[in-house]
Amino acid sequence: MSFLQVNHLEVTFGLRNGAVKALRDISFSLERGERIGIVGESGAGKSVAAFAVINLLSRPGYISAGEVLFEGRDLAQLSPREMRSIRGNRIAMIFQDPMMTLNPVLTISQQMVECLQAHRNISRRDARAIAVEKLKQVQIPSPEKRLDQYPHELSGGMRQRIIIAIALLMDPALIIADEPTTALDVTIQAEIMELLLELCASNNVGLMLITHDLGIVSQVTERAIVMYAGRIIETGPTKEIINDGQHPYTQGLINALPQQTVPGHRLNQIPGSMPSLQDIPAGCAFNPRCDFVMDICKSEIPGFTRSGGCSVACHMVQAMVESARQEI
Template sequence: MSLLSVRDLTVKFAMRDQTVTALNQISFDVRRGERLGIVGESGAGKSITGFALMNLLSQPGYIDSGHVMFGGEDIVRFSDAQMRRIRGNRMAMIFQDPMVTLNPVLTIGQQMVETLRAHRKLSRAEAEQISILKLREVYIPSPEERLEQYPHELSGGMRQRIVIAIALLLDPELIIADEPTTALDVTIQADIMDLLLELCQSNKVGLILITHDLGVVSQMTERTLVMYAGRIIEAGPTRQIINDPQHPYTQGLINALPQQTLPGHRLKQIPGNMPSPAALPAGCPFHPRCDFAVDICRRVRPEIMRFAEVEIACHEVSRLHGIPYKEESA
């Protein structure tokens, strides 16, 4: 049984003059202890997916339809009180910028102790001891002293380690990490990702890693979802997607990696930009940027289809696998 099962999840934003679809019927599963990557350019819907799973969407965004089964319960329709039992306790999220995540006017100790006591019946002394243990787990030196410090007194890498420690405080079953190293120096990023991988493996915690960095995904995850314009367009084992990408968009992401270009040569890039969710093209949303687009791509949105271990939404890939074009309305 999957720890998390997402089915046909659709998220919309009610704007002044129209309703915009940010996520369009996405479906995927995460098993207990599994590490799943979600990749794509800015605007693909990666972060919205994370916020929707945590039920943290704020107005004008809302979940329009679909199911998010977590531990056998559909949390989409949970009340705020019911979600407070889940958030931070069984499902935790690590955000992009630790300075936004941490409260600047509270000490590290106050924030960790309050988190623990909100979900567990603990004395302040007991909560402090657990906080110290968790800080040691993420290799924070002199953890007793750090409890008395404020976020601004710590380096960016130290703050992000503390955010990870807070996420692990209540031994969650699933962690959603949304670009957890974006605000950090390159030299610190690898250390943070190694730490997160080690902690997830040792604690048997499921991980959803949201990132645009395919290099990180290849090292951290077992399965990968590739998103484009609010849809999943390729999904499967990470090694297979990295080594043999099928969808033209995934191929473009791989080819755009710096290591794919010889020294002294211009970096390859996918032409054009991600379309606005308010003005998606007809048919396949990637067709204006695709070198392999044919007439049907401009008229009919491709359905996601399974080929062995990989799922792909592409007319041309389906044809290459012996499935004729389907003339259906978009």
């Protein structure tokens, strides 16, 4: 069994005018030390998938079907007390806005020491020593001094490094990073992602990276999962998806990258927008925006077809693969 195995996961939000499904039939796995990226536009369901994995969904959202097996235990079935022993301990999460994560009225030391003492029976002195060591790991200069500072006294890049240090406090087996570089400038983004990659590799930590940036995914992850309207529509080795994306939506994301555009010309974009969860089109949810739409796309949800090293949920790809097999 895989280190993390998500099987047919479904997340529902109960609203006044009826329940809506934010995730539909999500299945993927992650091996120890492996790095995967989950990509898609805003509203694709990336962050909901991350919160569902650590069972951190707040009402009216809830896991309505499926299972999340982590080290053999179904996290969806654990009690809040049992989950607290896993969250922050075996699984750590890095959120996209460090100022929303860090408590502005507590020093960095107070926050790191409290985190350690919540999970381990150690003294404040020993906890502070561990905190200093973790700050050194994430290349924070003068770590003893930084511990006694408040979040507002640090730069954005420094705060994000602090968040990574806090995530590493318990030596987790898995880190979930939800858009960890969104609020940072490009040079700091590169430094943070390089640091995260180095730390995961040196500590054999699994990484689940949630992002809309295919450029970051191509540099950091080994496998990629492309989501659209709450479903996985393509998954496979990152290099293969970046170099030869099969699903029209994946191709649209790649073509929208700035480096794919001739200088001085308008950026490429996918026409239309992500559908509302309350108004998902019948059949393939991408069909209103797709240049290759067929009649079947408007009535039947496509199953996965193996194409190269990737699995693709697309009727067009399925037809092409079957046609190629008949020619052989």
